[in-house]
Amino acid sequence: MTDRTTATRDRFRYGAAAVALVAAAGVGAAGARADETCQSPYMAKITGQEEYVYVLTLGVEGLGDGSDKLVTVDARPDSKTYGQVIDVDSVGGRHETHHGGLTDDRRHLWMAGLDTSRIFIFDIATDPANPRMVKTIDDFVEKSGGVVGPHGAYALPGRMLVSGLSNAEDKTGRTALVEYTNDGEYIATHWMPTAETAKGIPGAEFADGYGYDARVLPRKNVMLSSSFTGWSNYMRAFGDLAQDGEAMKRFGQSMVLWDLHARQPKKVFHVPGAPLEVRWAWGEDNDYAFTAAALTSKIWLVHEDEAGEWQATEVGTVGDPANPPIPVDISISADDKTLFVDSFMDGTVRVFDVSDPKAPQQIYEKRIGKQVNMVSQSWDGQRVYFTSSLLANWDKKGEDEDQFLKAYDWDGKELKERFAIDFKAEGLGRPHLMRFGARSLYAG
Amino acid sequence: MNARLLATLAAGLLSVAPALAHDGAPHRPELAIGRSAAFDYDPPAPGSYRLAAIKAAADAEVLDHRGRRVSLGGLLAGKVTVMAFIYTRCADVCPLATVLLHEIRGITALDATLSGAVQLVTLSFDPENDTPEVMAMQAAGLEHLGEGAPWHFLTTDGLRALRPILDAYGQPLARNGGEYAHELRVFLVDPARRIRNIYSVGFLDPRMVVTDVRTLLGESARQAAVR
Numbered sequence: 001m002t003d004r005t006t007a008t009r010d011r012f013r014y015g016a017a018a019v020a021l022v023a024a025a026g027v028g029a030a031g032a033r034a035d036e037t038c039q040s041p042y043m044a045k046i047t048g049q050e051e052y053v054y055v056l057t058l059g060v061e062g063l064g065d066g067s068d069k070l071v072t073v074d075a076r077p078d079s080k081t082y083g084q085v086i087d088v089d090s091v092g093g094r095h096e097t098h099h100g101g102l103t104d105d106r107r108h109l110w111m112a113g114l115d116t117s118r119i120f121i122f123d124i125a126t127d128p129a130n131p132r133m134v135k136t137i138d139d140f141v142e143k144s145g146g147v148v149g150p151h152g153a154y155a156l157p158g159r160m161l162v163s164g165l166s167n168a169e170d171k172t173g174r175t176a177l178v179e180y181t182n183d184g185e186y187i188a189t190h191w192m193p194t195a196e197t198a199k200g201i202p203g204a205e206f207a208d209g210y211g212y213d214a215r216v217l218p219r220k221n222v223m224l225s226s227s228f229t230g231w232s233n234y235m236r237a238f239g240d241l242a243q244d245g246e247a248m249k250r251f252g253q254s255m256v257l258w259d260l261h262a263r264q265p266k267k268v269f270h271v272p273g274a275p276l277e278v279r280w281a282w283g284e285d286n287d288y289a290f291t292a293a294a295l296t297s298k299i300w301l302v303h304e305d306e307a308g309e310w311q312a313t314e315v316g317t318v319g320d321p322a323n324p325p326i327p328v329d330i331s332i333s334a335d336d337k338t339l340f341v342d343s344f345m346d347g348t349v350r351v352f353d354v355s356d357p358k359a360p361q362q363i364y365e366k367r368i369g370k371q372v373n374m375v376s377q378s379w380d381g382q383r384v385y386f387t388s389s390l391l392a393n394w395d396k397k398g399e400d401e402d403q404f405l406k407a408y409d410w411d412g413k414e415l416k417e418r419f420a421i422d423f424k425a426e427g428l429g430r431p432h433l434m435r436f437g438a439r440s441l442y443a444g
Numbered sequence: 445m446n447a448r449l450l451a452t453l454a455a456g457l458l459s460v461a462p463a464l465a466h467d468g469a470p471h472r473p474e475l476a477i478g479r480s481a482a483f484d485y486d487p488p489a490p491g492s493y494r495l496a497a498i499k500a501a502a503d504a505e506v507l508d509h510r511g512r513r514v515s516l517g518g519l520l521a522g523k524v525t526v527m528a529f530i531y532t533r534c535a536d537v538c539p540l541a542t543v544l545l546h547e548i549r550g551i552t553a554l555d556a557t558l559s560g561a562v563q564l565v566t567l568s569f570d571p572e573n574d575t576p577e578v579m580a581m582q583a584a585g586l587e588h589l590g591e592g593a594p595w596h597f598l599t600t601d602g603l604r605a606l607r608p609i610l611d612a613y614g615q616p617l618a619r620n621g622g623e624y625a626h627e628l629r630v631f632l633v634d635p636a637r638r639i640r641n642i643y644s645v646g647f648l649d650p651r652m653v654v655t656d657v658r659t660l661l662g663e664s665a666r667q668a669a670v671r
Contacts, residue, residue: 104644105616105627125616158614158629158642159498181499182614188496218646221485261652262493284481442618 043104043155050378050436051076052086052128053385055405056111057429058392059094064427068097070111070122070131071428073405073421075383075436083407083419085426087130091120096235096392099433101153103160103182106441108134112150114165114391115235117141119150121184128437135184141168143186144178149231152213158182163214166230172250173210173230177263192225193256193265203254203268210252213278216260217287222310223260224289224302226275227252238394251295255302257310269312271300279332279339281357286336288357292318292327299327299341301357316360318343318350328390329374333381338412340375344390347372347402349415366415369402371395376434377410384408384415388423389430405431473554474654477547483649490658495640501525501633502612505605506567509583509597511576516567516609517637519596523563524660525633526653529615529626531570532578537628540648542566542586544630547650548657549592558654561661564595569610569617570624571600613639634660 055071072087091097095113097120102109107125119137126132140150140162149165160182164175174194179187191197192211198204210227217224228234229251233241241247251274257267273296280289288303299316318341319325325343332339332354339352339360347369352360374387386406389395396402403423408415423431472490479485503517519525526548528541545564552558566582568574579597587595600606610617617626630648632641641656 107616157644157647179496185499187498219482219484221483221652259488259493262488264493 043102043106046379046436046438046441048438048440049076050383050438051440052437053376053405053407054109054122054124054131054435054437055387055431056097056100056433057423057431058096058098058389059090060392060429061094063424063429065090066094067092068095068111068113069429070109070120070133071423071431072129072131072437074129075407083421085421085428088428089122089131089133091133091136094392095120098391099151099153100435101160101433102155102435104155104157105182106437108182109435110153110160110162112153112162114149114151114231117148117150119153119162119184124437125442128439128442137180137184140178144176144189147176147178147189149175149234150178151211151228154214154216156216159187161214163211163225165211165228165234166232171230171232173208173228173233173252175209175211175230177211177214177225188263190263192227193268198265198268201265201267203270205268206254206270207256207265207268208252208254210254212252212274212276213291214258215278215280215289217280217289218260219284220287220304221260222266223258223263224278224280225256225258226271226278226291227254228274228276228294234391235393238391255291255300255312257302267310269302271312272296273298275300276328277330279330281332281336282334283336286357290330290332290339290354290357292330292341294326294328295324297321297324297327297343299330299339299352299360303357313358315358316352319346319348331375331377331384333377334379335381338381340377340384342368342372342375342386344371344373347388349375349386364414368406369404370400371402374433376436378436381412382410383418384410385434387431387434389432392430395430403428403430405434471555472654472658474551474651477651483651487649487651487655490655491662493659495632495656495659497634497638497640498642499639501631501637501639502609503637504600504609504612506598506600506609507576509576509580514598516598519563519565520633520637522635524561524635524657524664525563525565526630526657527565527567527633528628528630529567529569529610529613531568531624532574532582533570534624537645540645541628541630544643544648544650544653545595546586548653549595550590551592551650551654553590553592557661558657559591559593561664562593562657564593566595566597567609568599569606569615569626571602571606574599632656632660635664 053073059067067090069090074081074086096115097111100111109122111120117140121135122131123134124131146168147164150162152163154161160180162178176191192209193207194209198207212226212228214225253272255269255271273293275291275293297318301315302312318327325346327343329342339354351364354360377384406420407418530538583597617624630643
């Protein structure tokens with residue numbers, strides 16, 4: 001247990017200058033700057049309105065050039081091309097480039113291919129309106145020692161942490177976290193704990209070795225990871241998969257709390273039903289994170305209790321769990337008061353008041369489309385963007401397959417649409433992860 | 445942040461250093477600092493984890509605070525180095541790095557196993573303003589405040605010499621008039637000149653950096669024993 005009073009006094013005695021300088025420089029609190037709310041806490045910040053939305057888009061055979069691509073959308077309200085696609089960069093071929101992320105200096109955006117395990121690195125700093133692919137990592141599986149399906153690319157200081165979803169040996173969800181330098185050179189692999197390798201740590205019996213997201217809380221020296229499923233499931237047609245009882249057992253049921261610095265697991269939590277996105281609260285005293293379990297439609301809170309122990313607690317339900325809407329992405333507001341939860345099956349966003357993180361209360365819901373997946377909000381919480389695609393083989397079929405980016409204003413009570421882009425009509429593909437860009441980041 | 449203000453702040457730090465010798469554990473004086481709201485955890489034991497080699501710490505010709513040409517690679521070889529890129533007129537995050545290095549130096553003064561094996565490097569990325577004379581003023585403002593590991597204040601003789609260093613270490617910056625937009629990066633370099641950790645804002649915990657230093661020194665000791 002931490003004695004904050006004593007600890008603060010000790011730190012102040014020895015490090016008065018450091019504390020004063022942190023306060024003076026305004027770098028201790030993330031809330032002073034504008035940015036989206038799901039990035040590393042130490043990442044370079046956008047100081048105003050986001051100017052561009054970068055959309056990782058899966059190629060569709062017969063649609064446009066059929067390739068996976070990075071689509072750049074103009075988000076400047078005063079621009080003649082506001083709400084329009086202003087740049088398209090195909091990576092060549094289809095790789096299921098579902099997720100990725102920005103480096104800590106925001107100079108590069110990584111697109112990670114879940115199917116082919118190739119990673120495409122774009123320079124977004126030289127001309128933020130016109131990203132340019134500068135490097136491809138082709139040997140991820142070999143270098144990582146057999147990790148397959150690079151998913152998120154999360155910024156650590158001067159490095160990228162790539163969370164895998166699978167492995168080359170059996171293509172199940174057993175996987176690892178893989179570190180790279182910002183310029184795309186392999187550093188290290190950290191395998192997710194299994195019941196065998198986690199022996200001796202609390203919750204070892206729940207360790208399934210699966211992975212999905214991984215995010216950090218540096219002031220507590222912890223990292224939290226979640227779990228999904230392997231290549232043999234996520235590349236399979238969903239209707240077919242859902243009929244296969246054995247395959248449906250191969251979904252993640254765990255979250256792992258790590259010693260961030262040592263990259264060693266400290267505790268494993270039993271969180272059934274594929275806990276996906278991890279979102280740490282931003283407040284300096286808010287030592288907790290949310291996740292949503294896709295298959296059980298539950299919201300979970302991972303938090304440090306009053307005794308200093310980390311716990312995982314089910315705190316809410318998304319829709320009707322008897323007819324699960326499959327929550328897939330969540331977004332927490334910068335003031336930690338609001339949680340947006342997208343669910344794929346009903347194409348709906350539900351907004352929860354999470355002022356009391358142990359008792360989320362739904363305050364709003366809106367159907368965004370026939371299917372919806374990712375949600376990203378601006379730091380001020382006034383703008384919210386949605387995309388539609390889950391995975392190429394899991395998206396809805398025929399008339400039910402909406403593919404879009406939609407932008408809304410949020411006034412705390414309701415969403416009002418600003419613009420929409422039809423990714424089918426534009427010949428682009430299936431849009432998934434979004435990241436924001438702005439010229440002000442690089443202007444000095 | 446001028447040198448005098450920084451020196452004043454640093455003097456405040458050193459005034460408590462003797463207390464550490466009495467209050468702290470004898471082998472890890474850094475732990476006497478204790479937890480804080482910003483670093484609310486206990487550091488792991490040195491050597492209980494592995495620091496992967498991130499990349500080679502590039503060599504380059506730099507100028508020391510007397511204006512002498514020095515090989516950065518030569519300076520780094522054989523010691524554990526904590527190195528920060530800064531510019532002296534920086535009013536943003538650079539002083540955090542300087543305070544961190546100063547805190548580490550204060551800790552090394554209390555532990556003979558550290559003071560002879562560790563060095564600190566401040567390297568300016570603003571050679572137009574940060575001449576060797578300016579770096580000498582920085583050094584003078586800080587060095588007389590106490591004992592501890594050697595601290596080198598380096599610059600370059602121009603942007604042509606600087607640019608390859610920034611590229612090699614991955615220290616991007618953009619200039620706008622007299623100001624720089626940059627990410628604060630502090631590097632931990634091992635005696636074989638490999639970068640073993642990178643710290644940025646949110647990670648500038650002297651307890652953790654010193655724990656990393658001890659982890660590297662433990663490696664060196666084991667390697668020496670094998671030989």
